[in-house]
Amino acid sequence: MKHASLILLVFLLNMSYGFSQQLKMELHKFIGNEFADGEYSFKLMENKLVPIKTKTRVLKDENGKIQIIELEQEHILPELKFVKSGSIAFSINYKDSILNLRPIEDSFAPIIRIDLSSTSAYLNDQSLSIIKKITVSDKENGFNSAWEGFQWRTVLPHGSSPIDPKLTLGKLNENGNLYIEIIWLEKGIPIHYRLLN
Numbered sequence: 132m133k134h135a136s137l138i139l140l141v142f143l144l145n146m147s148y149g150f151s152q153q154l155k156m157e158l159h160k161f162i163g164n165e166f167a168d169g170e171y172s173f174k175l176m177e178n179k180l181v182p183i184k185t186k187t188r189v190l191k192d193e194n195g196k197i198q199i200i201e202l203e204q205e206h207i208l209p210e211l212k213f214v215k216s217g218s219i220a221f222s223i224n225y226k227d228s229i230l231n232l233r234p235i236e237d238s239f240a241p242i243i244r245i246d247l248s249s250t251s252a253y254l255n256d257q258s259l260s261i262i263k264k265i266t267v268s269d270k271e272n273g274f275n276s277a278w279e280g281f282q283w284r285t286v287l288p289h290g291s292s293p294i295d296p297k298l299t300l301g302k303l304n305e306n307g308n309l310y311i312e313i314i315w316l317e318k319g320i321p322i323h324y325r326l327l328n
Contacts, residue, residue, distance in 0.1 A: 158250060166225055167225075172218050172328065173326035176326065257316075262281060264281055279301060281299070296316065297312070298314075
């Protein structure tokens with residue numbers, strides 16, 4: 132019985148290693164293809180709530196049990212929309228398996244660093260070590276495009292922070308634009324940016 136458990140454990144560890152190597156190769160390819168050295172400007176995005184009105188019919192009979200009654204209901208659907216006045220400029224540098232995105236021109240954003248050898252990301256000095264690949268195949272989203280990329284996060288001890296920091300890097304299929312989502316704490320204040328170039 133112990134021998135079978137040991138074989139199962141070795142098998143599961145090898146599978147896990149294989150999946151992490153696959154993820155690391157895909158991450159290397161994504162970063163190498165999409166993030167060239169240089170300065171880039173990203174537009175700030177915000178969630179805009181757009182109300183949509185619909186009519187509902189309720190039937191009741193002639194004895195008071197069925198009648199047609201029209202009601203107007205208002206539904207609110209989130210819609211991503213560009214903030215007209217804002218942008219953030221980054222200096223992007225990729226060297227020795229480290230991708231750095233540094234805000235420039237008085238842009239307010241954290242320094243983003245991704246270590247491809249360990250697949251960890253950093254927002255300023257906050258380590259984000261949990262990584263997953265993201266694939267959104269449906270065009271029914273705020274971008275009107277399928278997209279794919281990678282997301283890093285960390286889970287902070289319960290009660291120590293109002294948010295768990297997160298970083299998402301992605302590429303839209305329709306137009307090739309890069310998407311960056313950053314959730315972090317700055318002096319104890321939670322900040323959430325959605326950026327699109």
